[in-house]
Structure formats: structure tokens, C-alpha cells
Amino acid sequence: MKIWLITKGLLSVIMTMCPPVVESDPKSLERHQALWRERNEIAKGMILLGLSDMLFDVYCTLHGTAKDLWDELDRKYNTDDHGLEKYIVSKFLRFDMKEGKSVSEQTQEFKLILHSLCEADMELPEKFKVMVVIEKFPKSWEDFGLTLKLKMKKIT
Structure with a gap:
């Protein structure tokens, strides 16, 4: 799954929260946040697409970012064997x-x-x-x- 996100250029979305922008221009800040929200939704959708139907039904209602979803799945399913x-x-x-x-x-x-x-x-x-x-x-x-x-x- 991680490789899929890397190839789509979305790995940064699951690794960090919305990065702060150092620009003081409100339009630039708004554009940056809109771009991040769009990439976040795409990443979240791609993660959900990779789940089984049963897990999809459980996690599709999870509100939050793609990082929140990724961290939750990682915490629950990426444990020792x-x-x-x-x-x-x-x-x-x-x-x-x-x-x-x-x-x-x-x-x-x-x-x-x-x-x-x-x-x-x-x-x-x-x-x-x-x-x-x-x-x-x-x-x-x-x-x-x-x-x-x-x-x-x-x-x-």
C-alpha cells in the first residue's frame, strides 16, 4: 500500500499533518491548504480502496485525515507476528x-x-x-x- 502511495506522490500526506506555510499571502496560503485537502482526500480514498469490503465498511466512516486512517490501521494491523x-x-x-x-x-x-x-x-x-x-x-x-x-x- 505504501508503494502505491509513493508512486502516486501521496506518501507525504500520510507521514505528516498539513504542513505549515511560511508565506504571508492569504491567497497562497488558502491555495496551499486546498491542495493539501485534495491530496489528503485522494490518499484517504486510495487507502480505503485497498481494504477488504468488511474493513472498508468499518473505516469509511472514520473522520479525519489520511494520516489518521493510516495510523489507526498501522496500530491495529501492523503488529508483531x-x-x-x-x-x-x-x-x-x-x-x-x-x-x-x-x-x-x-x-x-x-x-x-x-x-x-x-x-x-x-x-x-x-x-x-x-x-x-x-x-x-x-x-x-x-x-x-x-x-x-x-x-x-x-x-x-
Whole structure:
């Protein structure tokens, strides 16, 4: 979102309040403030456009500047990822392969979960990952899983 505002030349609007003007000419001051108000409304609209429908409904009624909106969103949603880490671990532990759904597709889902764990600096040993996948196989794959476990014992 910040990059979008930078490309539109609106980053200054969310970084500072209306900057003071040193000019003493009232027309120049009024023109400067009108320009800032216009840029503020554009920035606020662009931020709102980037939100999901549910968040848009919540924040579209917020009165104030684009900076106020940005600061509120930043305060609420740009927090440490400790909650996200708990969510990823929970997702990892609850993952189970289901009958009737492609095993390769489910394995891909599992890989995404593992990738999320890696991004959160929670790397797991490769052997552990393989054993977890085997344990998560659907019931119809139980014999195949046992065969793989026996082969792994022979390999190690």
C-alpha cells in the first residue's frame, strides 16, 4: 500500500499533518491548504480502496485525515507476528489429509504450511517433515504409509 502511495506522490500526506506555510499571502496560503485537502482526500480514498469490503465498511466512516486512517490501521494491523506464529503452528498440528481429495493437492497445502513455518523462523528437520506427511496420509493410504516407514528404517 505504501508503494502505491509513493508512486502516486501521496506518501507525504500520510507521514505528516498539513504542513505549515511560511508565506504571508492569504491567497497562497488558502491555495496551499486546498491542495493539501485534495491530496489528503485522494490518499484517504486510495487507502480505503485497498481494504477488504468488511474493513472498508468499518473505516469509511472514520473522520479525519489520511494520516489518521493510516495510523489507526498501522496500530491495529501492523503488529508483531506472534499471533500469526501461533496460528501457523495450530494449522500445522491440525492438518489432516482427507479421503476423496487429491493427495498431491493436499501435500501442496502442507508444503505451504511448512513454508509459513520457515518464514516464521521455525524450521523443522527434513526427516520430521517426511514422517509427519506419512502420518497425515488418509486411511486408504495406511498400508503405503507403513511401507514407507519400513523403507525409511532400512535407509537410515
